Amino acid sequence: MKSRHHWLFLTPAMSHLSIFVILPIAFSFWISLQDWNVMKGTIQYVGFSQYQSLATNAQFWGSVVNSLLYTALSVPLGMAVSIVVALLVSQPIKGANLFRTLYFIPSVCSTVAVSMMWIYIYLPQTGMINSLTKLFGLKDIDFLNDVSWALPALAFMSVWTNLGPRMIIYVAGLLSVPPAQYEAAQLDGAGAWTRFWKVSWPALAPTNAFVLLTGTIASLQLFTPVYMMTKGGPLYSTDVVGYHIFVEAWKKFHLSTASAQSFVLLAVVALCSWMQWKLFRKQAESYE
Amino acid sequence: MKNVSIYLGLTLLAVFLAMPFVWSLFVSLHESRSAIPEFSKIVPGRPHWENYKTVVLNEQVPVLRFFINSLIVSVFVVIGQLFVCSSAAFALARLPFRGRDLVFALFLGTMMFSGTVVQVPLYLIVRQLSWLDTYFALIMPSVGSAFGVFLLRQFFLQIPREIDEAARLDGANEWTLYWKLLLPVSKPALGTLGAFAFIATWTDFFWPLIATSSLEMRTVEVGLSIFKNSYGGTNWPLQNTAAVVALIPVLVVFLCLQRFFVRGITLGSGK
Amino acid sequence: MTRRELLALAALAAVPGCLRPEQGVRTLRLANWGAAGDESEFYKQVLDIYRRFEAHHGVRLSVEGTPNTQDYVSKLLLDHVSESMPDIVTLDASSAAVFINNGILSDLSPLIRSDKFDLDHFFPNVVDIARRGHEVYALPTDFTPMVVYANARHFREAGVELPRGTWSFESFRDIAVRLTRNGRFGFEFTNWMPGWVMFLWNFGADVLSPDGQRCVGHLDSSLSIEAIQFLADLVLRDQAAPSLSQAAAAGVDYFATGRASLKVSGHWYLVGLDASKDIDMADVLAYQLPTRLHEPSTVMYESGLAIAAKSRNKDLAWEYLKYFSSHEVQSAYQRSGIAVCARRDVAKENLNFSSFYLGQQKEGVEAAKRYDAAKHQRNATFQSAIPRCRRPWGATVEGYDRIEDLCQKAMDAILKNGANVQDALRDAASNIDKELASR
Numbered sequence: 002m003k004s005r006h007h008w009l010f011l012t013p014a015m016s017h018l019s020i021f022v023i024l025p026i027a028f029s030f031w032i033s034l035q036d037w038n039v040m041k042g043t044i045q046y047v048g049f050s051q052y053q054s055l056a057t058n059a060q061f062w063g064s065v066v067n068s069l070l071y072t073a074l075s076v077p078l079g080m081a082v083s084i085v086v087a088l089l090v091s092q093p094i095k096g097a098n099l100f101r102t103l104y105f106i107p108s109v110c111s112t113v114a115v116s117m118m119w120i121y122i123y124l125p126q127t128g129m130i131n132s133l134t135k136l137f138g139l140k141d142i143d144f145l146n147d148v149s150w151a152l153p154a155l156a157f158m159s160v161w162t163n164l165g166p167r168m169i170i171y172v173a174g175l176l177s178v179p180p181a182q183y184e185a186a187q188l189d190g191a192g193a194w195t196r197f198w199k200v201s202w203p204a205l206a207p208t209n210a211f212v213l214l215t216g217t218i219a220s221l222q223l224f225t226p227v228y229m230m231t232k233g234g235p236l237y238s239t240d241v242v243g244y245h246i247f248v249e250a251w252k253k254f255h256l257s258t259a260s261a262q263s264f265v266l267l268a269v270v271a272l273c274s275w276m277q278w279k280l281f282r283k284q285a286e287s288y289e
Numbered sequence: 290m291k292n293v294s295i296y297l298g299l300t301l302l303a304v305f306l307a308m309p310f311v312w313s314l315f316v317s318l319h320e321s322r323s324a325i326p327e328f329s330k331i332v333p334g335r336p337h338w339e340n341y342k343t344v345v346l347n348e349q350v351p352v353l354r355f356f357i358n359s360l361i362v363s364v365f366v367v368i369g370q371l372f373v374c375s376s377a378a379f380a381l382a383r384l385p386f387r388g389r390d391l392v393f394a395l396f397l398g399t400m401m402f403s404g405t406v407v408q409v410p411l412y413l414i415v416r417q418l419s420w421l422d423t424y425f426a427l428i429m430p431s432v433g434s435a436f437g438v439f440l441l442r443q444f445f446l447q448i449p450r451e452i453d454e455a456a457r458l459d460g461a462n463e464w465t466l467y468w469k470l471l472l473p474v475s476k477p478a479l480g481t482l483g484a485f486a487f488i489a490t491w492t493d494f495f496w497p498l499i500a501t502s503s504l505e506m507r508t509v510e511v512g513l514s515i516f517k518n519s520y521g522g523t524n525w526p527l528q529n530t531a532a533v534v535a536l537i538p539v540l541v542v543f544l545c546l547q548r549f550f551v552r553g554i555t556l557g558s559g560k
Numbered sequence: 561m562t563r564r565e566l567l568a569l570a571a572l573a574a575v576p577g578c579l580r581p582e583q584g585v586r587t588l589r590l591a592n593w594g595a596a597g598d599e600s601e602f603y604k605q606v607l608d609i610y611r612r613f614e615a616h617h618g619v620r621l622s623v624e625g626t627p628n629t630q631d632y633v634s635k636l637l638l639d640h641v642s643e644s645m646p647d648i649v650t651l652d653a654s655s656a657a658v659f660i661n662n663g664i665l666s667d668l669s670p671l672i673r674s675d676k677f678d679l680d681h682f683f684p685n686v687v688d689i690a691r692r693g694h695e696v697y698a699l700p701t702d703f704t705p706m707v708v709y710a711n712a713r714h715f716r717e718a719g720v721e722l723p724r725g726t727w728s729f730e731s732f733r734d735i736a737v738r739l740t741r742n743g744r745f746g747f748e749f750t751n752w753m754p755g756w757v758m759f760l761w762n763f764g765a766d767v768l769s770p771d772g773q774r775c776v777g778h779l780d781s782s783l784s785i786e787a788i789q790f791l792a793d794l795v796l797r798d799q800a801a802p803s804l805s806q807a808a809a810a811g812v813d814y815f816a817t818g819r820a821s822l823k824v825s826g827h828w829y830l831v832g833l834d835a836s837k838d839i840d841m842a843d844v845l846a847y848q849l850p851t852r853l854h855e856p857s858t859v860m861y862e863s864g865l866a867i868a869a870k871s872r873n874k875d876l877a878w879e880y881l882k883y884f885s886s887h888e889v890q891s892a893y894q895r896s897g898i899a900v901c902a903r904r905d906v907a908k909e910n911l912n913f914s915s916f917y918l919g920q921q922k923e924g925v926e927a928a929k930r931y932d933a934a935k936h937q938r939n940a941t942f943q944s945a946i947p948r949c950r951r952p953w954g955a956t957v958e959g960y961d962r963i964e965d966l967c968q969k970a971m972d973a974i975l976k977n978g979a980n981v982q983d984a985l986r987d988a989a990s991n992i993d994k995e996l997a998s999r
Contacts, residue, residue: 006463007384011392014377017433021411022399028410039641040662040958089299094292100299102547107306109543109550111492111510114532118309121316124325126809129308132328143805146976161306169550218401225494235972247405251634253959255998256409263406270401322835324812349603409638416642499635502591502624502646514627525812 033260040254051261061262063237064245065269067152071241072220072273075156079163080212084205086164087171088197101172105165112162116229119158120145145231148238155226155239163219167212174208175201210281214274221270242266310536317341317529325525340530344516354505355512356538362427362497362508363490369432370486371479377433378441379467383453393442396435405495412499426500427508431490437482444478445471480549487542509535587620588876589646591639593632594625605896609889613880621880622646630961633658640664645868647877651698653689653862654754654954654961660690660697661958666867667695671878681885682902689862689951698864699881700902702893704826705858705945706758708850709833712843712934714739714821723847729763729790732822732850736800739821747794748813748820749801751971753964754952755824756791758858761950762851763787767967768992772957775992779967780985789981792974804975824849826861827899827942834897842930846941860949862902900942907946963992 036047055061086104090097107115122129123144131141144154178201186196224243227233233240233248246266250259318336319326321343326333345352380386381393411430412421420426448471456466472479497508504512513531516524543550610621624646626632633655639645640662651659659665672679679687682700690698715722720738723731736746749756760766765783768775778784795801802814814820818838823829833839848856865884867877883889887906894901901907954960970988973979 007380007386007389010376010380010384010463010467013373014396014433014438015392017373018396018399018435020414021430021433022407022435023395024414025407025410026399026402028413029406032410039637040658086302089295089302092292092295094295096296100303102544103303104306105547105550106310106540106543109488109492109539110536111494111539113492113494113510113514114313114536115309117528117532118313121312121325122309124809125805127325127327128809129312129328141805143808143976146805146808146972148977164306165550224405234969235976236969243405250406250409252630252962254634254637256406259406263402267402274401322812324810324817349607409641412638413642416644421642421644498626498631499638502589502626502635503622504625511627515625 029260029263032257033264035257037257039256047257051257052265055258055261055265060237060240061242061245061265064240064242065266067237067239068221068223068241068243068269071152071156071223072217074153075159075220076213076216078156079160079167079216080209082160083164083167083171083212087168087175088201090168091172091175101169104168107162108165110162112225113229115158115162116226119226120230123154146235148236151231151235151239155223155230158226159220159223163216167216170208170212171205174205178204206281210277213281214277217273217277218270221266221273242269313529313532316526317533319526321527322524323526337526340526341534343527344513344530344534350512350515351504352509352512352534355507355509358424358427358506358512359491359509359538361424363487365424365428366431366490367483367486369428370434370437371483373433374437374482375441375472375475375479376467377438378445379471381438382442382445383466383471384463396438400435400439408496408499411496415500421500422502422506424506427497430496431486431493434482434486437486440482441475441478444475448474477549480546484542484546484549488539491539491542509538585618585620586873586876587622588648588873588880589622589624590648590650590880591624591626591632591636591646592650593629593652594627605892609884609892613883616883617876617879619876629655633961636664643870645870647868647871647873648880649866649868651690651864651866652954653703653860653864654952656690656698656864656955657960658958659866660692660955663869665697666869666871666874667697668699668867668878668881669694669696671874672696675878675882677882681904683904683907683946685947685949685951686860686862686902689860689955690864690866698866699885700862700864701884701890702899702901703860703862703949704828704899705860705942705949706755706824706826707846707848707858707941707945709815709823709825709829710845710847711815711818711821711839712845713840714744722845726848726856727850729850729852733790733794733798733800736794736822737798740798740800743819745802745814745820746800746822748807748815748823749791749795750807751804751968751975753967753971754859754861756971757953757967758824758849759791760784760787761857761859762849762853763790764853767953767963768957772953773996775963775989775996778989779992780982780989785982785985788971788974788985792981795975796978804972827897830938831897842927842934844934844938846938848941848945855948856945858945858949859952860946861952863899864902900946959995962995966991966995 033051034046034048035044036051037044090101090104125131125141125143125146128144130144135141142150144150182200182204183196186200191199222243223241224247227239227241227244228247231239233244242262243266246259246262249255249262312331315331315333316326317340318338319333320337321340377396381389415421415426415430418425420429452470453466456470461469491508492510493508494510494514497511501507501511513535516527516531610623613619614621626635629652632652636645636649637658645664649659649665651665671677679696683703686700686703687696689700690696710722712722714720718739718741720735723735727735739746757767760779760783763783763786765781765787766778768778795803802810802820807814810819813832815823815825816833816836816839830841830844833844834841849858851857865881867874867881871877884893885903887903890901890903890906891909894906952960953963957963966988970979970984973984974981
């Protein structure tokens with residue numbers, strides 16, 4: 002039966018989407034085709050020349066590389082840690098729910114507050130990590146001010162903040178495996194390690210795809226921790242593309258350039274998502 | 290024996306995750322303006338509870354008003370999202386019409402475009418509507434959510450179709466189907482969306498910062514960031530007090546609704 | 561949906577509307593940065609000043625504070641783009657250029673003329689910050705020259721003589737090194753460019769060409785390299801100042817906690833020192849910056865009040881500006897000790913006689929004498945610095961904070977990552993020229 006009233010149900014969401022999402026995006030695209038001098042109030046159509054000049058903007062592409070690096074560090078590490086934790090909390094033990102709840106807390110806290118806490122954790126000498134490593138006689142590291150440590154430090158923090166949701170998704174994935182499969186494997190004499198690789202891991206393929214995809218999208222758009230903790234430094238080592246665009250738009254007020262950069266970021270995100278999608282579909286099929 | 294090692298691992302992890310919060314709490318009890326305590330001196334000699342008085346009952350900063358603002362905004366965003374997203378999700382999941390996939394793709398597609406850039410046009414739009422520095426500026430841009438539509442649509446798809454058929458035979462129209470049949474059985478999913486919307490709104494920083502300007506309209510996150518900058522550099526103890534104060538409502542909401550968080554995300558990942 | 565449910569929804573929807581700020585009373589919007597949060601007396605004084613204006617004119621003064629200065633500029637520019645500027649803008653000299661140069665503010669000179677308002681009340685070089693030819697875009701409220709603070713107790717303990725008159729960089733270094741002892745640092749250095757740009761000036765160098773158009777040939781000149789090398793040596797070679805990591809780890813002011821003996825800062829710093837338990841104000845002295853010029857050069861950081869070009873309440877806003885620069889209000893404002901008043905009469909009265917710092921009470925005649933002597937010494941330094949104060953680059957070069965950002969990054973590279981001074985400055989200068997050219 003054809004519905005006649007579907008538009009009534011869609012109207013609130015569609016009007017919201019049009020006014021507060023699509024209109025701003027369309028406006029951004031229009032701006033990206035102009036050369037808008039906000040201060041002077043002059044505006045001039047320049048076609049795609051903003052995009053053309055981006056092609057040779059080394060700093061912009063440097064920030065894209067930083068974002069890709071950050072993503073390559075934080076997402077796989079985050080997934081691995083989440084799987085291990087999910088395996089632990091999905092054991093049939095008392096209090097598993099309590100631990101799940103506890104582990105979820107960091108992800109519901111405001112990024113602003115969490116960033117301030119992590120600044121302390123990473124402080125040289127008095128910071129949490131350096132206080133502990135000092136006990137083992139390790140060298141003091143000023144994590145957030147060290148060119149080679151700042152980006153990994155941010156990635157490590159993201160493992161902590163995103164642990165909760167990822168863990169829950171993996172728990173769901175693990176629980177969806179029929180217990181009979183484990184029992185069969187156990188009868189074949191498989192140990193815990195083999196059981197995980199032979200039974201759980203293949204079953205987690207769709208979950209992995211989901212976590213990887215959403216994690217990648219979020220990581221490529223990283224902004225708030227950088228704004229709060231490193232401001233892109235030291236020496237641009239944490240100048241990720243989300244922050245780069247922010248500076249372009251809000252500090253330099255080059256709105257046309259920033260808009261063009263946002264659409265390039267969109268393309269990068271879409272490309273990464275598409276590649277992962279292809280890869281995982283293939284993998285998922287090969288297991289079937 | 291195996292269980293003992295599992296508990297040990299779980300507890301160690303819990304301690305690691307809780308460390309920053311515990312640290313924040315300790316520092317907030319050090320004397321205002323004092324140096325960052327060394328790790329070995331993290332527990333203050335005497336707890337300076339008066340920091341909490343300074344933050345909550347500040348003469349110049351209406352912290353209570355910040356809380357009321359955040360509460361009003363969060364509650365209305367939650368109500369708005371539940372209604373707006375569920376009705377759209379209902380249409381997308383249960384009503385057959387031409388172009389349905391296209392509409393759904395449109396919602397999903399906008400999720401990939403994010404960023405600080407769209408906030409400039411958004412600001413111009415809100416300004417055109419004369420909403421700057423009002424609750425509308427904080428509420429309206431968030432009453433819809435592509436993520437919410439996606440989440441609820443997945444849930445609605447799992448509810449057996451037979452319900453619809455039976456109801457239609459009884460002469461129920463689409464509104465009754467949505468309001469009387471689907472929504473009541475979707476409470477877990479609605480709870481999940483509501484919980485996420487609440488936390489996201491409560492912790493939002495950048496949009497409230499630019500969309501409001503008077504002190505009376507600031508939300509908790511923005512309002513309390515005032516304590517971060519005072520003359521003579523960062524006041525670590527006071528700043529941590531503000532962070533703890535801002536955190537408490539989020540924790541309360543989370544602990545009350547924790548089952549919705551834990552259940553909801555499972556849905557989103559469903560194929 | 562039943563009628564009851566509908567009504568409930570409608571009632572809920574009406575709540576945000578009812579809670580909008582009161583309408584009807586004429587509202588004057590005033591933008592500033594910072595805002596409260598501190599226990600200090602300063603904010604109470606300011607609030608009182610606002611309330612009196614409201615009562616006198618029967619209007620509402622809506623004070624729109626942005627927590628930090630960086631966001632403040634962004635927010636105002638956004639207001640400009642969307643034509644929702646506040647009526648009165650508090651103008652920070654360090655970021656004034658973008659507002660003055662782009663017609664965002666009203667030229668006050670017609671109002672000044674028709675009202676016979678006397679600009680001679682103010683220090684002339686302070687008014688000049690917002691002056692463009694015959695046009696004046698802001699009335700200054702307060703300002704501060706940057707000076708070197710010294711903790712005299714540390715000098716006594718180390719047996720080092722206090723500097724007399726102007727000092728050279730060599731004697732500055734010598735003193736800083738000799739004061740560095742017993743876990744205490746001779747000098748506290750912070751990589752905050754507004755606090756170190758004067759070192760370039762006093763070496764005879766600068767960041768930009770006099771017209772503000774070019775950086776290469778200035779920031780990377782041999783004199784600039786010498787100046788930055790001087791600072792880097794103090795931190796890295798002599799270790800007479802805490803490294804940036806050490807400073808970050810402490811998370812606290814070294815000078816204010818008695819752990820450093822010299823520090824460059826402005827007048828506002830005295831308010832914090834006065835509240836510190838570790839500092840006896842009788843020991844806090846102020847000196848001009850070390851120099852190799854015939855007279856030391858310093859910068860003045862100023863704030864003023866301006867009226868938005870598109871304000872619909874210009875008459876009322878002008879009343880507020882006049883009110884704020886009146887002798888009475890300026891005296892009340894100045895008593896907070898936050899800065900030096902832009903009004904010459906008030907500044908002179910206060911710098912010479914009045915009770916700046918009410919906090920630390922001194923018992924006994926001898927202690928009171930020492931306390932007063934220190935105050936007079938500091939005030940004399942400020943007095944003599946005022947005529948030679950230069951306006952900051954941000955008053956004339958738009959987006960100067962971006963340039964500062966690049967310079968601070970270069971300084972970070974030198975101090976944290978051991979980069980060569982010459983290379984770091986050369987890279988920074990060419991990046992800054994790129995930045996300037998892209999405008």
